[in-house]
Amino acid sequence: VRPQLGENIGxxxxxxxxxxxRDLRIVAPRDGWSEGSTAMQAAxxxxxxxxxxxRAARVFEDVAGAIADLHCVYATTARxxxxxxxxxxxxxxxxxxxxxxxxxxxxxxxxxxxxTGLGNGDVSLADAIISFPVDAGFASLNLAQAVLLVAYEWRxxxxxxxxxxxxxxxxxxxxxxSLAALLAYVEAELAAAGFYKPPEKAEDMKINFRNxxxxxxxxxxxxxxxxxxxxxxRGRRQAR
Amino acid sequence: VRPQLGENIGxxxxxxxxxxxRDLRIVAPRDGWSEGSTAMQAAxxxxxxxxxxxRAARVFEDVAGAIADLHCVYATTARxxxxxxxxxxxxxxxxxxxxxxxxxxxxxxxxxxxxTGLGNGDVSLADAIISFPVDAGFASLNLAQAVLLVAYEWRxxxxxxxxxxxxxxxxxxxxxxSLAALLAYVEAELAAAGFYKPPEKAEDMKINFRNxxxxxxxxxxxxxxxxxxxxxxRGRRQAR
Numbered sequence: 204v205r206p207q208l209g210e211n212i213g214x215x216x217x218x219x220x221x222x223x224x225r226d227l228r229i230v231a232p233r234d235g236w237s238e239g240s241t242a243m244q245a246a247x248x249x250x251x252x253x254x255x256x257x258r259a260a261r262v263f264e265d266v267a268g269a270i271a272d273l274h275c276v277y278a279t280t281a282r283x284x285x286x287x288x289x290x291x292x293x294x295x296x297x298x299x300x301x302x303x304x305x306x307x308x309x310x311x312x313x314x315x316x317x318x319t320g321l322g323n324g325d326v327s328l329a330d331a332i333i334s335f336p337v338d339a340g341f342a343s344l345n346l347a348q349a350v351l352l353v354a355y356e357w358r359x360x361x362x363x364x365x366x367x368x369x370x371x372x373x374x375x376x377x378x379x380x381s382l383a384a385l386l387a388y389v390e391a392e393l394a395a396a397g398f399y400k401p402p403e404k405a406e407d408m409k410i411n412f413r414n415x416x417x418x419x420x421x422x423x424x425x426x427x428x429x430x431x432x433x434x435x436x437r438g439r440r441q442a443r
Numbered sequence: 444v445r446p447q448l449g450e451n452i453g454x455x456x457x458x459x460x461x462x463x464x465r466d467l468r469i470v471a472p473r474d475g476w477s478e479g480s481t482a483m484q485a486a487x488x489x490x491x492x493x494x495x496x497x498r499a500a501r502v503f504e505d506v507a508g509a510i511a512d513l514h515c516v517y518a519t520t521a522r523x524x525x526x527x528x529x530x531x532x533x534x535x536x537x538x539x540x541x542x543x544x545x546x547x548x549x550x551x552x553x554x555x556x557x558x559t560g561l562g563n564g565d566v567s568l569a570d571a572i573i574s575f576p577v578d579a580g581f582a583s584l585n586l587a588q589a590v591l592l593v594a595y596e597w598r599x600x601x602x603x604x605x606x607x608x609x610x611x612x613x614x615x616x617x618x619x620x621s622l623a624a625l626l627a628y629v630e631a632e633l634a635a636a637g638f639y640k641p642p643e644k645a646e647d648m649k650i651n652f653r654n655x656x657x658x659x660x661x662x663x664x665x666x667x668x669x670x671x672x673x674x675x676x677r678g679r680r681q682a683r
Contacts, residue, residue, distance in 0.1 A: 218588070223578040252581055287662055294599060336598055338463040341492055348458070348591055355592055358576055359534055422527055 204230040204266055204325055205316040206346065209242035213249025213257060214347035215314070220253035222354035223362065227260040228269045228311070236262045266313065266325045274308035275300070278321050278329035279349055281342050286323065289331040293356035296333050301361045312353055317346055381426045386413060388430065392437050444470040444506055444565055445556040446586065449482035453489025453497060454587035455554070460493035462594035463602065467500040468509045468551070476502045506553065506565045514548035515540070518561050518569035519589055521582050526563065529571040533596035536573050541601045552593055557586055621666045626653060628670065632677050 206212050206229065216227055234242035247254040263269035270276050277296055300310040313329060315321035326332065335344060335352060344352070390409055399405035421429075446452050446469065456467055474482035487494040503509040510516050517536055540550040553569060555561035566572065575584060575592060584592070630649055639645035661669075 217581075217583075220581045221575075221577045221584060221588075252583070292599070335461075336595075336602070337461045338598075341457075341460045343457075343492070344461060348461075348588070351588055351591065352595055355576075355595075358578075359532070362576070 204269075204313055204321055205233060205319075207233045207317050209234065209245030210249040211317055211346045212242075212260075213246040213251075213253070215350040216246065216250040216253040216256040216260075218347050218351035219354055220250075220256055221351065222358040224354050224357065225256055225259070227256050229260050229262045230266055230269050231264060232262065233316075236260075266328055270311050270313075270328060272309060273311040275303050275310045276313065276329045277310070277331055277333045278313045278326045279315070279333045279335075279353065280326065281320055281334070281337075281344065286326055286332070288326070288329065290334050291331055292336050293333055293353050294360075296331065297356050297360045300357070304361070314346060314349055375423045377421045377423050377426045381423060382416060382421065385426050385430050385433075386416065389433050392433070444509075444553055444561055445473060445559075447473045447557050449474065449485030450489040451557055451586045452482075452500075453486040453491075453493070455590040456486065456490040456493040456496040456500075458587050458591035459594055460490075460496055461591065462598040464594050464597065465496055465499070467496050469500050469502045470506055470509050471504060472502065473556075476500075506568055510551050510553075510568065512549060513551040515543050515550045516553065516569045517550070517571055517573045518553045518566045519555070519573045519575075519593065520566065521560055521574070521577075521584065526566055526572070528566075528569065530574050531571055532576050533573055533593050534600075536571065537596050537600045540597070544601070554586060554589055615663045617661045617663050617666045621663060622656060622661065625666050625670050625673075626656065629673050632673070 206215075209232075212227075212229065212232065219225065219227060229236060232242055234240070236243055243257065247257045250257045261269075277291075277300070303310045312333065313321055313325060315325065333353065335342075335349065337344065389412070393399065394405075399408055416429075446455075449472075452467075452469065452472065459465065459467060469476060472482055474480070476483055483497065487497045490497045501509075517531075517540070543550045552573065553561055553565060555565065573593065575582075575589065577584065629652070633639060634645075639648055656669075
């Protein structure tokens with residue numbers, strides 16, 4: 204709502220795109236908005252790979268027009284507004300938004316201008332207020348950061364929250380025979396080096412070392428790496 | 444780790460401060476770091492009210508030095524790294540970090556340089572990887588945004604998650620007598636205006652209107668506002 208700098212509009216578009224939101228509506232941008240205008244170009248440049256959101260953005264003269272087709276509206280604010288509306292964190296607001304979407308309703312989030320935020324007239328059109336759980340002594344978030352946090356929270360809760368984060372290809376866990384061969388090698392070498400002293404502690408010392416190796420969830424490649432490490436150390440000891 | 448621009452260090456400090464984190468450690472900043480240096484000044488300027496974090500920041504030559512006193516370390520990465528470590532979202536990583544803190548242990552989060560991120564050597568020193576649940580087609584977050592999301596998630600989970608967001612002073616709920624007076628006024632005026640037709644529907648029409656008023660959780664001030672609205676409309680009708 205009434206953003207000042209095209210660059211900030213572009214950064215907000217990036218934040219939306221990061222978390223899969225696409226429908227950007229701009230109310231009364233200070234420097235205007237038309238194909239080829241400086242403001243739109245600055246926004247598209249700042250948006251980088253999210254410039255599709257900029258080009259598809261719709262511009263409205265006022266908030267009422269921008270939210271006309273929506274079913275629920277939240278206003279983000281940094282400060283108390285003295286309006287008797289529920290004030291929610293992004294995390295607390297999101298379940299109702301997701302439920303509205305699931306019921307075929309459209310929800311919108313209002314973000315205010317860079318320095319001044321939303322006006323009381325804008326906030327009066329919202330069902331509830333979203334406020335960020337910031338440190339009371341340092342509450343200022345810039346426009347793109349506020350968009351980023353709401354978009355993050357939406358995606359965190361909406362997009363299959365049970366899905367694991369993409370994960371590296373798991374390596375092949377070490378077969379026990381590989382571990383046993385490694386242990387046999389190391390224990391024989393340690394015995395030859397006179398490591399197990401006093402003899403009555405030998406079994407405990409072996410168990411401690413075996414526990415370390417088994418605790419790590421070692422993969423086949425790890426066992427090969429360790430075998431190389433131990434062989435190299437043994438070679439160095441013999442060379443001295 | 445190896446940040447390029449002082450401005451980005453400053454923005455990262457702001458993001459930390461927003462959510463109550465304070466211990467910033469900088470590894471091998473590209474443009475150096477000393478009192479009065481251009482890089483430190485640019486960082487302090489960008490940090491604005493968070494410049495205390497900049498001035499208290501410690502600088503290290505390498506990651507190993509920066510994390511020496513920590514007990515658990517997480518590396519933030521945008522892409523797969525082919526290292527067989529757990530890959531967690533910020534939300535999934537945070538419970539272990541909070542538990543470590545509660546046990547008197549120190550946890551650290553590594554963030555890489557602006558374009559290149561963390562090197563594999565840096566990641567190898569971490570216990571686990573934190574990756575952001577971004578849209579796969581648009582994964583790029585800038586440094587301050589990555590810091591912002593981790594700091595937000597920390598605060599969301601760590602700082603009394605049951606505390607309500609700061610809320611406006613609740614208004615005084617309307618006493619039933621105020622509502623009853625409002626209804627009596629409106630119903631009498633509507634009856635005089637011939638609104639309740641046909642007469643056998645009158646009771647349902649009254650109930651519908653009463654339900655609307657009672658559904659809103661009206662406050663004393665709201666009732667006064669509505670009474671003014673209805674009186675004004677009645678005046679207008681009489682004037683025609």
